[in-house]
Amino acid sequence: MPIINQTNKFDINEPILPKAIKNNAFISGNYPYPKKLKRALYDEQLANLHLELVKLQAHLQKTNERIAIVFEGRDAAGKGGAIKNFLLNLNPRHNKIIALPKPNDTELSQWYFQRYVKHLPSAGETALFDRSWYNRAGVEPVMGFCTKAQSEHFLIEAPRFESMIVDDNIHFFKFWLNIGKEMQIKRFHDRAHDPLKKWKLSPIDLKALDKWDDYTLARNVMLKATHSRHAPWQVILANDKRRSRIEIIRHLLNKLNYEGKDKEKIGQSDKKISLTANQFLRSRSCNDEG
Numbered sequence: 001m002p003i004i005n006q007t008n009k010f011d012i013n014e015p016i017l018p019k020a021i022k023n024n025a026f027i028s029g030n031y032p033y034p035k036k037l038k039r040a041l042y043d044e045q046l047a048n049l050h051l052e053l054v055k056l057q058a059h060l061q062k063t064n065e066r067i068a069i070v071f072e073g074r075d076a077a078g079k080g081g082a083i084k085n086f087l088l089n090l091n092p093r094h095n096k097i098i099a100l101p102k103p104n105d106t107e108l109s110q111w112y113f114q115r116y117v118k119h120l121p122s123a124g125e126t127a128l129f130d131r132s133w134y135n136r137a138g139v140e141p142v143m144g145f146c147t148k149a150q151s152e153h154f155l156i157e158a159p160r161f162e163s164m165i166v167d168d169n170i171h172f173f174k175f176w177l178n179i180g181k182e183m184q185i186k187r188f189h190d191r192a193h194d195p196l197k198k199w200k201l202s203p204i205d206l207k208a209l210d211k212w213d214d215y216t217l218a219r220n221v222m223l224k225a226t227h228s229r230h231a232p233w234q235v236i237l238a239n240d241k242r243r244s245r246i247e248i249i250r251h252l253l254n255k256l257n258y259e260g261k262d263k264e265k266i267g268q269s270d271k272k273i274s275l276t277a278n279q280f281l282r283s284r285s286c287n288d289e290g
Contacts (some may be wrong), residue, residue, distance in 0.1 A: 028180025059258035065122035076187035099130035107208030137222035155225040162231035227277035235280040237273040
């Protein structure tokens with residue numbers, strides 16, 4: 001299937017990625033760093049953050065507090081890898097991944113949020129949503145899986161639904177992982193030619209490339225409508241998976257109080273790649289993606 005990227009046309013089945021795309025992938029979408037975070041520094045920072053996550057897990061078990069985390073972003077933005085990395089040293093009994101398939105006929109007849117409610121965390125648990133109810137603000141309207149009226153209604157209802165989550169004393173986080181267009185193409189191409197990852201690439205993923213601008217518009221509308229004081233979006237520029245994984249954990253840990261918290265080990269957020277929704281919407285990463 002041919003994929004068009006502005007002035008470059010190529011067949012994803014071709015084993016060689018065009019040089020123009022390969023060379024521009026890392027800095028696409030106005031990513032502020034020219035290279036990946038060095039492995040040694042990444043490993044050091046990640047080890048410190050994982051130790052803090054273990055402390056947080058013990059705190060949750062002691063206090064019965066709950067956490068819900070929404071991971072959103074374009075296809076191949078790194079949501080699944082970020083979740084896997086987050087859970088690397090945590091007990092799977094107390095941490096659950098929610099990655100729901102498309103709704104069945106019964107679910108289609110229910111309140112839109114209903115099938116997600118039963119997956120919210122119980123006492124001491126953390127629930128990590130690999131995509132979420134925000135499908136109705138992104139893939140569904142862009143791909144024609146819902147009506148415009150349904151999507152507009154969702155944008156009104158989502159902050160109300162999330163208010164109920166927060167009012168029930170669940171610690172609630174929303175991350176949008178943002179990647180540039182060439183980076184998405186490169187990751188799709190990598191998947192297409194890796195027999196262990198080929199299953200990650202779907203026909204809808206490839207159709208999404210031709211709808212890049214539509215997804216950009218839908219994303220911006222969604223962030224504006226659903227970024228709230230009680231449930232804010234944190235946008236992570238995610239061309240470098242190492243940096244994005246660190247910033248996700250760091251942001252969450254800095255927002256929570258727990259026994260034995262070591263702020264020095266956690267460190268300060270990298271404001272070049274960890275942005276509020278409003279900061280992101282004003283940035284070149286939002287307004288000049290390529």
